[in-house]
Amino acid sequence: MSKKGPLPGFHLMAKPTGAICNLGCRYCFFLSKKNLYPDGSFRMSDEVLESYIRQYIEAQKNPSVTVAWQGGEPTLMGLEFFRRSIEVEEKYRQPGISFQNTMQTNGILLDDEWCEFFSENDFLIGLSLDGPRELHDAYRVDKAGGPTFDRVMRAARLLRKHRVEFNILATVHAANQDHPLDVYRFLRDEVKTDFIQFIPIVERKNDTGFQEGDRVTDRSVDPERYGRFLISIFDEWVRRDVGKTFVQIFDVALAAWSGAPPGICAFSETCGTAMVMEHNGDVYSCDHFVEPKYLLGNIHERPLASIAGSAKQRRFGREKLDLLPEYCRRCEVRFVCNGECPKNRFIKTPDGEPGLNYLCAGYKEFFRHIDGSMRFMASELRCGRSPANIMSYTGSQEGKVVRAFLRPGRNDPCPCGSGLKFKKCHGRVDHQRDEPPAEEALSKKIGDRCRKLSDLLK
Numbered sequence: 125m126s127k128k129g130p131l132p133g134f135h136l137m138a139k140p141t142g143a144i145c146n147l148g149c150r151y152c153f154f155l156s157k158k159n160l161y162p163d164g165s166f167r168m169s170d171e172v173l174e175s176y177i178r179q180y181i182e183a184q185k186n187p188s189v190t191v192a193w194q195g196g197e198p199t200l201m202g203l204e205f206f207r208r209s210i211e212v213e214e215k216y217r218q219p220g221i222s223f224q225n226t227m228q229t230n231g232i233l234l235d236d237e238w239c240e241f242f243s244e245n246d247f248l249i250g251l252s253l254d255g256p257r258e259l260h261d262a263y264r265v266d267k268a269g270g271p272t273f274d275r276v277m278r279a280a281r282l283l284r285k286h287r288v289e290f291n292i293l294a295t296v297h298a299a300n301q302d303h304p305l306d307v308y309r310f311l312r313d314e315v316k317t318d319f320i321q322f323i324p325i326v327e328r329k330n331d332t333g334f335q336e337g338d339r340v341t342d343r344s345v346d347p348e349r350y351g352r353f354l355i356s357i358f359d360e361w362v363r364r365d366v367g368k369t370f371v372q373i374f375d376v377a378l379a380a381w382s383g384a385p386p387g388i389c390a391f392s393e394t395c396g397t398a399m400v401m402e403h404n405g406d407v408y409s410c411d412h413f414v415e416p417k418y419l420l421g422n423i424h425e426r427p428l429a430s431i432a433g434s435a436k437q438r439r440f441g442r443e444k445l446d447l448l449p450e451y452c453r454r455c456e457v458r459f460v461c462n463g464e465c466p467k468n469r470f471i472k473t474p475d476g477e478p479g480l481n482y483l484c485a486g487y488k489e490f491f492r493h494i495d496g497s498m499r500f501m502a503s504e505l506r507c508g509r510s511p512a513n514i515m516s517y518t519g520s521q522e523g524k525v526v527r528a529f530l531r532p533g534r535n536d537p538c539p540c541g542s543g544l545k546f547k548k549c550h551g552r553v554d555h556q557r558d559e560p561p562a563e564e565a566l567s568k569k570i571g572d573r574c575r576k577l578s579d580l581l582k
């Protein structure tokens with residue numbers, strides 16, 4: 125990584141209403157951030173909007189610019205604000221640049237007009253929904269403590285009606301952690317979403333609202349139960365939904381087993397390329413570290429490119445790796461987990477080293493559990509076939525694939541019969557480090573052998 129200039133492909137999430145929201149979700153980590161701006165108006169001005177879009181375009185090296193709106197609740201700005209944001213994008217658009225607009229919302233204010241606007245401008249919407257009624261309403265409540273389920277379901281129907289592309293963000297917490305299939309089947313069959321992102325609620329118990337202390341609230345997910353939650357859903361997904369329903373952590377895992385980058389910061393070796401900007405132009409290191417200590421500067425005082433490439437932000441991102449405990453460095457699933465997000469690293473390892481992830485036990489169990497299936501799917505990808513082929517085995521001959529792909533040693537012959545050492549053939553992370561079997565002839569040979577293995581398994 126070069127020492128100067130903006131971070132390559134950094135991402136910025138903007139919060140036009142700061143921490144202001146029309147709901148009062150009990151677990152929300154962001155509402156308390158209002159205290160950081162006691163005199164604030166909490167509305168992004170047109171001046172900040174214009175400066176942000178202009179600087180963001182200038183600072184990006186990527187021709188595709190993602191303008192991401194979040195909060196608090198961004199829809200409280202009103203539709204006119206977002207119409208203006210599109211005008212500003214057009215004003216500063218340079219040849220060859222395209223925009224992807226995204227918004228994360230609780231859905232409460234969405235109506236036909238909003239959805240028409242999203243549809244016309246190709247917005248990708250993230251809608252927060254924690255599962256069926258009782259599980260969703262456990263914590264996602266309005267300011268009066270009342271339920272919100274019906275209003276969010278109405279938003280989902282409107283988004284579908286207007287063919288707006290949307291994902292569901294479902295948090296996993298004490299209330300829904302023991303109901304994985306109720307949550308998953310509901311989102312898949314009732315909400316009919318194709319893309320689901322599960323977010324573990326790990327809420328620190330303290331008076332500051334900052335990432336401090338090692339106690340968690342009763343609402344937080346239990347680590348082992350989180351692991352079992354993911355396992356139950358994976359076991360259903362791998363039998364019937366591969367290639368149809370996309371679950372972010374399964375995609376991350378398949379990428380890791382295939383030797384590709386994870387695509388999200390939490391599972392990357394380092395982070396620091398996903399910053400947030402408050403309503404007044406203040407930029408912080410990360411959505412989960414909106415704290416005075418992590419304030420990088422204001423876009424009116426320092427160019428965004430310089431903020432994103434600052435030594436402080438680089439250090440923030442590097443520390444994800446530098447502070448990884450020895451226990452993680454030796455862990456067999458480190459290649460996919462990478463100690464997950466630093467915000468959750470507040471427990472001690474069995475030998476007393478600080479900085480282990482609170483969710484460790486769950487991740488370990490989950491990543492071990494999916495190893496056989498992931499090996500198979502990664503090998504299908506490598507052989508130029510669809511990972512969805514796994515369903516012909518998991519659906520009809522349960523467990524066979526997992527047994528067939530029980531991990532051999534790195535130097536053992538690959539079970540596909542290619543005659544290659546496992547690390548050169550179906551090995552997963554090892555492919556990153558060893559010379560891949562790149563020559564065309566070799567690839568063909570492996571492909572043929574893999575097909576043979578698939579036939580054998582039928």
Ligand SMILES: C[S@@+](CC[C@H](N)C(=O)[O-])C[C@H]1O[C@@H](n2cnc3c(N)ncnc32)[C@H](O)[C@@H]1O
Pocket residue numbers: 145149151152153154194195196197198228229230250251252293294295323324325326327
């Ligand atoms: C802070 S909200 C802002 C956008 C919008 N108001 C919404 O709810 O979608 C963004 C996401 O963070 C999630 N979230 C809230 N509190 C959280 C917490 N303590 N830990 C992890 N995610 C949390 C929400 O469920 C939501 O999906």
Ligand code: SF4
Pocket residue numbers: 145146147148149152153154155195196197230
């Ligand atoms: S809707 Fe979003 S910002 Fe508002 S309280 Fe809920 S999680 Fe927080």
Ligand code: SF4
Pocket residue numbers: 389390391395396397398409410411412444464465466467
């Ligand atoms: S601290 Fe966590 S959420 Fe923030 S950028 Fe790093 S990995 Fe991502």
Ligand code: SF4
Pocket residue numbers: 451452453455456457458461462463464480481483484485487488
């Ligand atoms: S599973 Fe646990 S030990 Fe392994 S890398 Fe993740 S947090 Fe570290």
